[in-house]
Amino acid sequence: MTVLRFDNVSKQYPGGHVALTDLSFAVNRGEMLFVTGHSGAGKSTLLKLIHLSERPTRGAVLLGERNLRNVSGRGVAMHRREVGVVYQDHRLLTDRSVAENVALPLQLRGLRRDEIRKRVRSVLDRVSLGARAEALPTQLSAGEQQRVGIARALVGEPQLLVADEPTGNLDPTLSAEIMALFAGLPERGTSVLVASHDLGLVKRMKKRVLVLDHGRLVDDISPEELADG
Numbered sequence: 001m002t003v004l005r006f007d008n009v010s011k012q013y014p015g016g017h018v019a020l021t022d023l024s025f026a027v028n029r030g031e032m033l034f035v036t037g038h039s040g041a042g043k044s045t046l047l048k049l050i051h052l053s054e055r056p057t058r059g060a061v062l063l064g065e066r067n068l069r070n071v072s073g074r075g076v077a078m079h080r081r082e083v084g085v086v087y088q089d090h091r092l093l094t095d096r097s098v099a100e101n102v103a104l105p106l107q108l109r110g111l112r113r114d115e116i117r118k119r120v121r122s123v124l125d126r127v128s129l130g131a132r133a134e135a136l137p138t139q140l141s142a143g144e145q146q147r148v149g150i151a152r153a154l155v156g157e158p159q160l161l162v163a164d165e166p167t168g169n170l171d172p173t174l175s176a177e178i179m180a181l182f183a184g185l186p187e188r189g190t191s192v193l194v195a196s197h198d199l200g201l202v203k204r205m206k207k208r209v210l211v212l213d214h215g216r217l218v219d220d221i222s223p224e225e226l227a228d229g
């Protein structure tokens with residue numbers, strides 16, 4: 001089953017810069033893949049089209065059956081419930097505890113307090129932070145902070161998780177830990193799309209890799225090809 005599809009997508013920013021040209025690919029349910037490429041290749045732009053921070057100039061982006069062109073107003077918030085986003089700088093609220101940060105998306109949806117507590121506890125256990133629920137983000141290590149960001153993106157049980165350079169600020173050991181966490185998500189049905197310019201890290205994961213070059217999709221490497229290499 002296809003979760004995400006790009007059909008001949010191009011993106012030109014106001015001012016004329018062409019960030020993506022005629023991009024087509026599909027992501028299956030429970031698939032993990034990377035998008036890589038040099039700085040400015042268009043990785044962040046691709047992710048922004050998925051969580052509707054940007055719109056394509058041409059072509060169509062579909063989440064399941066839904067063409068995102070037809071999503072606007074309140075539909076944007078609804079759409080973002082189905083797409084979890086992890087940022088490099090994790091964007092946590094520093095005056096709220098770990099548990100409060102993770103609870104936020106569910107509070108915005110108006111879930112009951114006991115339901116929120118249950119879900120937050122469960123997702124913090126999944127990222128091995130059950131014991132740090134009451135800590136403030138500033139009391140955590142960089143890797144732990146990133147795991148809180150991941151928990152916040154997962155707590156709403158999105159069908160797709162997108163992450164933009166999620167290990168950009170982490171050392172190699174912590175980066176590998178975070179990647180292992182992502183790699184476990186597809187087992188539970190969540191598809192994962194990670195943008196990273198760290199080719200060494202990407203290759204070690206032996207997952208599908210989309211390669212962008214100046215906004216064009218120049219390679220779509222299967223896990224089998226990487227396993228052979």
Ligand SMILES: Nc1ncnc2c1ncn2[C@@H]1O[C@H](COP(=O)(O)OP(=O)(O)OP(=O)(O)O)[C@@H](O)[C@H]1O
Pocket residue numbers: 013014015017018019037038039040041042043044045046197
């Ligand atoms: N809001 C914007 N307005 C105009 N041009 C933009 C805008 N955002 C990005 N660009 C340009 O589009 C191109 C692709 O940018 P994008 O951020 O998608 O690349 P990237 O592969 O994520 O790069 P990096 O690895 O450095 O984050 C770049 O040339 C960038 O300068």
